[in-house]
Amino acid sequence: MKGRRRGAALENALLDAAWEELAERGYAGFTMEDVAVRAGTSRPVLARRWNGKAELAIAAIRKRMAIAPLDVPDRGDVRTELLEYLERASARAREIAAAFTLFTSGYFQETASSPSDLQAALSAGETRTLATILDRAVERGEIDQAKLTGAIASLLSDLFRYHVIMTFSAPPDDLRTEWVDGIFLPLVRRA
Amino acid sequence: MKGRRRGAALENALLDAAWEELAERGYAGFTMEDVAVRAGTSRPVLARRWNGKAELAIAAIRKRMAIAPLDVPDRGDVRTELLEYLERASARAREIAAAFTLFTSGYFQETASSPSDLQAALSAGETRTLATILDRAVERGEIDQAKLTGAIASLLSDLFRYHVIMTFSAPPDDLRTEWVDGIFLPLVRRA
DNA sequence: TCAATAAGATACATTTATGCATCTTGACGG
DNA sequence: CCGTCAAGATGCATAAATGTATCTTATTGA
Incomplete structure (x- = not known):
């Protein structure tokens, strides 16, 4: 157990998980549920931040593009x-x-x-x-x-x-x- | 009323309808139901010929590629x-x-x-x-x-x-x- | 230390597409 | 002319994904 994540730390973990899902399965196989599971949380946590998978996917890609x-x-x-x-x-x-x-x-x-x-x-x-x-x-x-x-x-x-x-x-x-x-x-x- | 289509004539009409759906909406919005409606028939008629939308889409594209x-x-x-x-x-x-x-x-x-x-x-x-x-x-x-x-x-x-x-x-x-x-x-x- | 806030779990209703089973009826072939 | 077969309609069960409401609990800040 590594405790409960909050705020920006949680959001980063969610976006990273979303990115990994996108890279592995593509947008077609991209589901909120899978992202939540990979991030070790549940869907409502995602739903509170983004409206639907499209928003989440774009946010994940944007974050990733900003790296390099x-x-x-x-x-x-x-x-x-x-x-x-x-x-x-x-x-x-x-x-x-x-x-x-x-x-x-x-x-x-x-x-x-x-x-x-x-x-x-x-x-x-x-x-x-x-x-x-x-x-x-x-x-x-x-x-x-x-x-x-x-x-x-x-x-x-x-x-x-x-x-x-x-x-x-x-x-x-x-x-x-x-x-x-x-x-x-x-x-x-x-x- | 133009009567009931059969065999190859029907199959051509189905593939044409499938192609039009594909061209308009892309594969993401491609559904058997929509194709059936556009072709003026119902899903079971499609299901008897192709297993799932992937097969149908490929058949439609193949037919189209063969034209020119x-x-x-x-x-x-x-x-x-x-x-x-x-x-x-x-x-x-x-x-x-x-x-x-x-x-x-x-x-x-x-x-x-x-x-x-x-x-x-x-x-x-x-x-x-x-x-x-x-x-x-x-x-x-x-x-x-x-x-x-x-x-x-x-x-x-x-x-x-x-x-x-x-x-x-x-x-x-x-x-x-x-x-x-x-x-x-x-x-x-x-x- | 304690109250407020949000994380996380769970459950339920809804939506959408699909497969399948059934039944009627129209069209083609002998 | 009639029997056979498939076209076409309809209904049901299922599966997958989402949105949302509720509840508990951990963490943070005053």
Whole structure:
């Protein structure tokens, strides 16, 4: 027996339990009951804090996303920064996959939103980070502004997310390197 | 009153109704009851043919995928063939999105498969089509075999599917053209 | 030390989807 | 023309999940 938890300590334990359930079973198999059991408590405790499973799931994902900030500092070199960006994003692969099951599993049918809204809602910081890296690279003269069309500017994050969504896991190191050296940089490098 | 349907005619009507439900609500909101009502019949008629909603949904998607074959004939030019490939694939956007909601909404948790199995199961023909186009292009000497790494060879279909999954709609014409002319061909063109 | 508050347990009603059993009736084949 | 079989309707039992009300008890703060 380790006593009775209260306030923030309890809430953290509840969100952690919710996250583990989400990561293991996806939003489809996500139930308040299972979360309560895993957290060693009962449903009313959850019901007092969140209205329904959707709210709980979002709160759990948000907390988890906040753990690993995605900002990449200026390293003086695009390639280094892009690889670092992909590496950090990879640490969030399971969070992204979990968030995705949320949107395709009925949440979006209530809010009438499509999964791309997830991009705006949860990974706003992610795309901003990439944009910042590319802006710096343009300033340095490493890449050509004119070659940065919309499709190309989002190419790396698109490839990354597609991989995560399809495999439910992070892209391996060598694949990330291939994206950067074999695809992205050749397309935008200054002539 | 248009009389009582039987056999194959009835089965087609059931699968069509199931497909419309899937496309409208996604797998999460997909119920046998709703399908039966839409088809103008009752649940036992469905239960006699399929065991559960997963089987029914898969049958509906399969039937739908079979409508528009994806083979692209030899046009003598890669660019033409790639654009045609993307155009035909676009006609299937809703099918792909619907299939995807199926896999992320609980079906895969029963079968312990990840969404990439969907790729293998449902769009095997799709990737084969692209591979065929690229093989022809290599033979013609239009693109460089050595440049066709794994990530690049699947680049177009990856971009296409990512777009479909995120927006639940087909990529517009100009975006497809940008993928081909602005991204893919520059990467693989013979020096 | 004690009162207030919230954690935790338990029980009940409700909702939603499903499987199955039964029964009537319409359509097709011999 | 009629018998057979399946379509279609209806009802019931079940299972899973949720919301909520109630009650006990541990913990915190005055």
